[in-house]
Amino acid sequence: MVAHDVRRVEPPLRLTRRGRAAVLVLLALMASLASAVLFTTASRADDQPAGALPTITVHEGDTLWDIAARVQPGRNGRDAVADLRRINHLTDSSLTPGQTLILPRT
Template sequence: MVVTGMRRVDEPAPLRLTRRGRVVVLAFFILLASLASAVLWTTASRAENPPSGPAPTVVVQSDDTLWDIAARTDPVRSPHAVVAEIRRLNGLGDEEIAIHAGDTLVVPRTR
C-alpha cells in the first residue's frame, strides 16, 4: 500500500460533482417538483369540480313538500339551504309554494 499525501492509493476518490453535474441534479429536482405539483394540482381541481352528467332529479309524490324533498335529498345540510337551492335550480320564486304530484324537480348534488 502506497500512501501519498493524506490519501491511500487503493482508496476510491471522494465523489465530487462538477458544475455540469450540479446543474443536472438541480434540473432533475426542479422537474420532479414540477411533476409533483402538477399531479397535486390536477387532483385538487378534480375534487373541486362537480361531477359531470345529468343533474339529479326527483319526482314529487302525492304528499311531498319542498321541505320533505330537501330532507330526503341532503340530510346533512340545513333544509332551509337545500329548499333555497331547489327553488333556484327549478326557477321557483319565493311566493311559489305549490308543487304537484308528478312534477319533476332538479335537486342539488350531495357533497
C-alpha cells in the first residue's frame, strides 16, 4: 500500500464588505498622516534656524533710524524701523541707553 501525501488547499483569503471598508479606512488614515507629515515638513523649511537672535545695545543718541540704517543698509528706512519696533514690541520710537534690541535676521 502506497501512502499519499495529501495536502489540503486553503481557499484564497476573502474579505467581507466590512473588512474591505476597514482596509479602505486604514489606507485613508495612512494617506492623511503622510500628507500631514509632508505639509508640516514643507512649512518648516522656511523657518529661521534656532539659536540666539542677534542683538544690539542702544548707545546715547541712538535712534531707531540710526540703528536700522546700520544693521540693514540699503533697505527702506521705514520698513526697517517698523521691523525693529515689531520685533521688540515697541509702542513708540523712544530708546533708552543700555537698552538691548533684538535685530531681524538677514
